[in-house]
Amino acid sequence: MQIIDSKSTLRLALKNRINIGLVPTMGNLHAGHIQLVKLAKQHAECVVVSIFVNPLQFGANEDLASYPRTLAADCEKLEAAGADIVFTPSMAELYPNFDGIHLNQNITVNLPDIANILCGVSRPGHFAGVATIVTKLFNIVQPQIALFGKKDFQQLFIIRELVKQLNYPIEIIAGETVREISGLALSSRNGYLSETARANASQLNKALQVIINAIENGNTHFDALEKQTALELAAHGWLVDYISVRAVETLLPAKPNDKNLVVLGAAKIESTRLIDNIEFCAK
Numbered sequence: 688m689q690i691i692d693s694k695s696t697l698r699l700a701l702k703n704r705i706n707i708g709l710v711p712t713m714g715n716l717h718a719g720h721i722q723l724v725k726l727a728k729q730h731a732e733c734v735v736v737s738i739f740v741n742p743l744q745f746g747a748n749e750d751l752a753s754y755p756r757t758l759a760a761d762c763e764k765l766e767a768a769g770a771d772i773v774f775t776p777s778m779a780e781l782y783p784n785f786d787g788i789h790l791n792q793n794i795t796v797n798l799p800d801i802a803n804i805l806c807g808v809s810r811p812g813h814f815a816g817v818a819t820i821v822t823k824l825f826n827i828v829q830p831q832i833a834l835f836g837k838k839d840f841q842q843l844f845i846i847r848e849l850v851k852q853l854n855y856p857i858e859i860i861a862g863e864t865v866r867e868i869s870g871l872a873l874s875s876r877n878g879y880l881s882e883t884a885r886a887n888a889s890q891l892n893k894a895l896q897v898i899i900n901a902i903e904n905g906n907t908h909f910d911a912l913e914k915q916t917a918l919e920l921a922a923h924g925w926l927v928d929y930i931s932v933r934a935v936e937t938l939l940p941a942k943p944n945d946k947n948l949v950v951l952g953a954a955k956i957e958s959t960r961l962i963d964n965i966e967f968c969a970k
């Protein structure tokens with residue numbers, strides 16, 4: 688496995704590769720990321736994993752400074768998983784106008800309204816930051832396939848739309864969410880959880896499951912289900928951002944006749960913001 692930090696060295700290393708798989712990450716890798724790498728190995732001859740904590744997708748009051756950086760441990764896991772190349776660019780490598788303080792990135796990807804709903808409400812500009820860095824990575828790596836986790840459902844939706852509308856010849860492959868036995872979705876941010884918060888963190892997943900059970904029993908009063916669930920989480924000390932039943936194809940609020948549904952939630956437990964979602968097919 689090669690560890691490469693410059694675009695030019697990476698291009699040289701990829702010159703004769705015909706089937707490249709890209710797994711973009713921000714590091715602090717867990718079993719969810721490793722599953723994506725293994726999935727990439729099944730589809731591509733050369734698997735590139737990028738590790739870059741992207742400032743453009745963090746809001747002013749978010750955890751950019753404290754975001755866990757664990758490169759040595761990440762590389763060990765990637766080597767064991769069979770990654771071929773780890774791309775670990777510096778800030779200046781990805782943001783050519785970076786002056787040591789400011790990114791000076793005044794060309795960004797302009798996203799449709801879908802970026803301003805759900806997580807986009809409390810994280811304005813987040814998805815434009817994601818789309819911009821993913822675009823850069825696509826241009827540098829020029830992969831045939833790229834893999835993203837379903838845990839970030841809205842991100843995955845936006846990236847699929849980006850690839851379609853900007854005509855990237857890249858197939859997007861989605862990896863299933865990996866969970867702890869409790870149901871808690873694996874996330875790099877789980878490391879922030881206190882012992883008490885960790886013990887209660889699976890309540891978010893359980894709350895989404897309660898909504899699914901209700902819908903499976905014929906309840907299509909989605910608004911009421913969302914409000915009731917948010918109140919229950921709040922009663923357990925969560926600061927709820929949203930709980931929402933959406934149509935998988937559009938990510939718009941689900942209508943009673945919609946069949947392919949996804950229930951999404953975002954909420955803070957103590958000071959850690961967690962997201963989760965469950966997809967399901969209504970009868």
Ligand code: PAF
Binds near residue numbers: 713741744821
């Ligand atoms: O999902 C992530 O880890 C990030 O948003 C991504 C896709 C690597 C872009 O920085």
